[in-house]
Amino acid sequence: MLSGPLSFVKDELESLRSDGLYNSIRALEGPQGAWVTINGESMLNFCSNNYLGLAADPRLKQAAKEAIEQYGVGPGAVRTIAGTMTLHRELEAALAKFKKVPAVISFQSGFTANLAVIGALVGKGDTIYSDSLNHASIIDGCRLSRAEIKVYEHCDMQSLEERLKEPTTGRKLIITDGVFSMDGDLAPLPAIVELADKYGAMTMVDDAHGEGVLGSNGRGIVDHFGLHGRVDVEVGTLSKALGVVGGYVAGARELIDYLSQRGRPFLFSSAVTPADVAACIAAVRILDSDDQLVTKLWDNSRYFKQHMQELGFDIGKSQTPITPVIIGEAAKAAEFSQRLFEQKVFAQSIGFPTVPRGKARIRVMVSASHSQEDLDYGIEVFKSVGKAMGLI
16 A cells, blocks of 8 residues: 555545546457457447558558568667667658658657657757647657747637737747647648738648548548648657557658757657657558548548437537537436446546537547447437437
8 A cells, every 4th residue: 555655645545536537448358449358248349540441451460471571579778879770761661652741750759759840940049839638748849858838728719819919038839739639620731821921930730630521532631621741740650540559740851850859859769669650650641542541441430420419419629530529517428328337338538528518429539440220320320329318
């Protein structure tokens, strides 16, 4: 039992449990998919970021196996010493082609990509303009950079411009998520680019939830808005729609070269493993050649949202497949999630501080791998639980 200086941890855990904010972490006993196995039971999976169902795709698994045979299981070093393999270069070339940019540098995750690029571009004496609902990785990257942080109201361009008008010295960097992961809405990227041009600021978009979802073949939010060449920095992840793990930064060739010299996670943390890199290459090539999975994802999303709205659930203002089913209080959302689980629907509740107090929700993530029968089953269970709890 904890005692002394660490005794506060016990109190904090008790507080989380009493407020309905303690996260019970479930363990999957097999691969990601439309259905997963938990505690020996088959459960409809409604909370994975595996948008396109690629996490267990046979083509990705085969690529990973072949890479292990050729390159082994570990990189052995950081990228700048002996950890860069031809596979890493191949992935970066494939991503640059897919994203329609001059160059790409890959990282261990989307989180580390944000930490790398923000600290390399701005520092003490510079200013960051950050959307109030930006992801934690952006927030942490901003704090670590030691630049001054000016937060603007969520997707509010008048608020952003007011911040940009304030006196500053040094460089300016506007940072936004492309798709906001808790509500599924889009950043007004064209307006952000216009303001950046007007006030001499750099632009950066974290497209973690836009990759594989928005734009032609899932190329992301920059492609969605036709802004190629006008956004300075695109950050992406390979762990959501692409189904594997890793992150990257896309942009001008000089920017990418600079990050290879100054991006701290690139310099001081071991490279991604050969199997993961090879699987990522396979995923990028699948998307580059065919938009069938992206189309299916959107078809499933529209079907699910329509039926949830007809039932009377509050699903917010999502513009993407992310579907927040807003419950209200965290304890009630946690109870809703547990009741779903008892009827074999795996959909976790999300509360404060991930979302504001009073806005706790079940964030439903449908995927291209779900059949209409899967969706119908999930809708019926939501209907049953919603009625039992007096929410619809």
